[in-house]
Amino acid sequence: MDDTILSAQGLNLYYGPTHALKDVSIDIPEKKVTSLIGPSGCGKSTFLKTLDRMNDLVPGVRITGSVKYRGREVYDSSLDVTWLRKQIGMVFQKPNPFPMSIYDNIAYGPRTHGVKNKSKLDDIVENSLRGAAIWDEVKDRLKKSALGLSGGQQQRICIARALAVEPDILLMDEATSALDPISTSKIEDLIADLKQDYTIVIVTHNMQQATRISDQCAFFLLGELIEFGETTQLFSMPKDKRTEDYITGRFG
Secondary structure (H helix, E strand, O other): OOOEEEEEEEEEEEEOOEEEEEEEEEEEEOOOEEEEEOOOOOOHHHHHHHHOOHHHHOOOEEEEEEEEEOOEEOOOOOOOHHHHHHHEEEEOOOOOOOOOEHHHHHHHHHHHOOOOOHHHHHHHHHHHHHHOOOHHHHOOOOOOEHHHOOHHHHHHHHHHHHHOOOOOEEEEEOOOOOOOHHHHHHHHHHHHHHOOOOEEEEEOOOHHHHHHHOOEEEEEEOOEEEEEEEHHHHHHOOOOHHHHHHHOOOOO
């Protein structure tokens, strides 16, 4: 596919002696939502973290194979990891706003990348909060701590923080699993809006969520990519018996 933005080929990952990802090959298309599904501990989050080199932070990790972002080898030693993580933002399972004001949470990334001008920062903060569909809820309390917000609001602050550095791709690791249904629904609506401008890769345990929000779906089992295709096709006519067993609830 010529609209591939991220591509893994023959990707293997070892945590010490544990072979956590086994020969994973996948082409992730641009400006689509790709969901990664499968039982716990089957490699979904590990795979997600290979895309922006978050596994670099884990001792004893060894990676073979290739991951390319827009044709550039992500694991090339000359690649600037800070640059990579600006292009590929990440939102985690548990909302993790910094213990500072809402404004400073959003301005943190742009400041790190050298934006000092106050009116420019003001614009970035407002646009990012609007992008994360939370501006109207927080615009009168930007100087207050982000930790005073509800869980669902905190998660949208984390999404706004990721948007503030103008990434190309957003990775979301079970970004709604800690939230109530109303907050989850807001974030799902937000993901649908964001894919106009961003490529989104989301790990989810929730099969209904995968069917609601994703264009493509990848099923992982025991570190292997079993099946990858359009979400509607994968759920209605899975090609692999193991995919069918998982999505019909026979295991997992």
